[in-house]
Structures are given as C-alpha cells and as structure tokens.
Amino acid sequence: MQNILSHQEIQQKITRLGYEVLENCFEEPTIFLGGICGNGIVLAEKLKKVIQQESEQNVVLFEINVNKDEPWKDPVQLSIPQSELKHGYIILVDDVLNSGKTMQYSLVKILEEPTKAIKTVALVDRTHRRYPIKADFVGLSLSTTLKERVEINLNDTNSEAYLL
Numbered sequence: 605m606q607n608i609l610s611h612q613e614i615q616q617k618i619t620r621l622g623y624e625v626l627e628n629c630f631e632e633p634t635i636f637l638g639g640i641c642g643n644g645i646v647l648a649e650k651l652k653k654v655i656q657q658e659s660e661q662n663v664v665l666f667e668i669n670v671n672k673d674e675p676w677k678d679p680v681q682l683s684i685p686q687s688e689l690k691h692g693y694i695i696l697v698d699d700v701l702n703s704g705k706t707m708q709y710s711l712v713k714i715l716e717e718p719t720k721a722i723k724t725v726a727l728v729d730r731t732h733r734r735y736p737i738k739a740d741f742v743g744l745s746l747s748t749t750l751k752e753r754v755e756i757n758l759n760d761t762n763s764e765a766y767l768l
Contacts, residue, residue, distance in 0.1 A: 608754070609744060609765035614727070617743035618647070621725055622654025624741045625695055626661075628723065632693040634662040638682070640710055641669045643699035646758045647727055651697065664688070668696075668710045675709035686717055694722045699756045701726035704737030711737070728754050728765060 609617070629635055635655065639648030645667045652663045667683040682689075694714055698707055707724060714722060726739040730748050746754065748767065756765045 606767045607764060608728075608746065608767050609756075609763075611761075611763045614743075614756075614758070614763040614765065617727060618650045619654055621727070621741050621743055622651045623658070625651065625723070625725065626655055626659055628740075629693050629695075629721075630659070630661075632661060632720075634664060634692065636664045636666065636689055636692045636694045638666050638668050638694055638696050638710070638714065640672075640696070640698040640706055641667055642672070643727075643756055643758050644668070644697050647699050647725070648695075648697040650758070651695075651725065668713070670706055670710050670713075672706050675705060680709055680713035682713065686713075689714060689719060690717045691720050692717075693720050695725055696722060697725045699726070699758065700728045700730060700754045701737070701739050701742075702730045702732050702754075704733050704735035707737045708735040727756060730754060 637648040639645030652665050669681040671678045723740040725741045727743040729739045729742045729745045753768050
C-alpha cells in the first residue's frame with residue numbers, strides 16, 4: 605500500500621478543483637453538482653463548500669445512485685427530480701475515474717433531459733478508459749497498472765489516497 609495523497613494535498617486539490625469549476629461557470633446563476641454514490645457525493649459536498657465560500661451562485665447538490673459493478677443491471681437514480689436538470693449547467697463528480705463506466709452510465713441518465721453543459725470532475729484520474737469519458741477537472745493524473753487500484757478516504761480530519 606503506497607500513500608499517493610496526504611490529507612493536506614487532498615484538501616488543496618479540492619480547493620483548486622472548486623476554483624477551476626468556478627472559473628468555468630462563473631456566469632451561471634445555478635450550478636448542479638452531481639456526486640456519484642460513495643466518495644463522489646462526499647467530494648461534491650466539499651466542492652460545494654469551496655464554491656459557496658467564493659461565489660453567490662446557487663449550488664444544487666444531488667446524488668447519483670448507480671450500481672458501480674454492473675450499471676446496466678439496476679436503473680440509475682437521482683436524488684432530485686430529473687426535470688430540475690433541464691437546461692442546467694451540470695458538474696458530474698467522482699473520486700476516481702478509471703475505465704469511465706460509472707461516469708458514462710451516470711451521464712446517460714443525466715442526458716435524458718436537455719442540458720446547457722456537462723463537465724466532469726475526478727480527484728484521481730487513472731487513465732484506463734474503456735468508455736468515451738474524460739475528466740474536465742482533475743486533482744491528480746496517475747499512471748497505474750490494471751491490477752492496481754486507488755482507494756480514497758475522504759473524511760474531514762484525515763483524508764488519504766492509497767495505491768493498492
């Protein structure tokens with residue numbers, strides 16, 4: 605087990621990601637932050653705090669529930685009415701972007717409504733794509749083998765990221 609990000613480094617990356625999101629959508633009255641279940645929603649909550657400290661924009665946080673192992677098996681569900689996303693500026697958030705499968709299935713659900721824009725955020729991008737997804741905002745790009753995996757703990761006092 606190799607530590608790849610310390611608590612302080614994770615906090616700095618979350619702050620920077622929040623500023624990058626703001627720079628790209630500062631003219632939007634409302635931003636929708638969609639966190640994928642698990643660490644994605646935790647990261648989205650932390651990004652929301654950064655954005656709200658620096659901006660008067662309305663930030664709507666919602667969770668995307670998707671079966672990460674077999675996303676085609678169960679319907680993808682949103683924690684807000686899907687109609688609220690109509691013509692919205694949406695930021696899709698997950699902690700680790702690997703094959704792109706989870707984010708792709710989440711994206712398909714969001715695209716059932718017409719949107720203004722969709723951007724993606726990943727704290728760690730592993731670049732092992734099997735799906736046509738890219739991260740618009742990345743905390744750390746990491747080259748790994750397919751057998752390795754990244755584990756992230758996003759608690760308030762001792763966040764860490766490991767390569768296993």
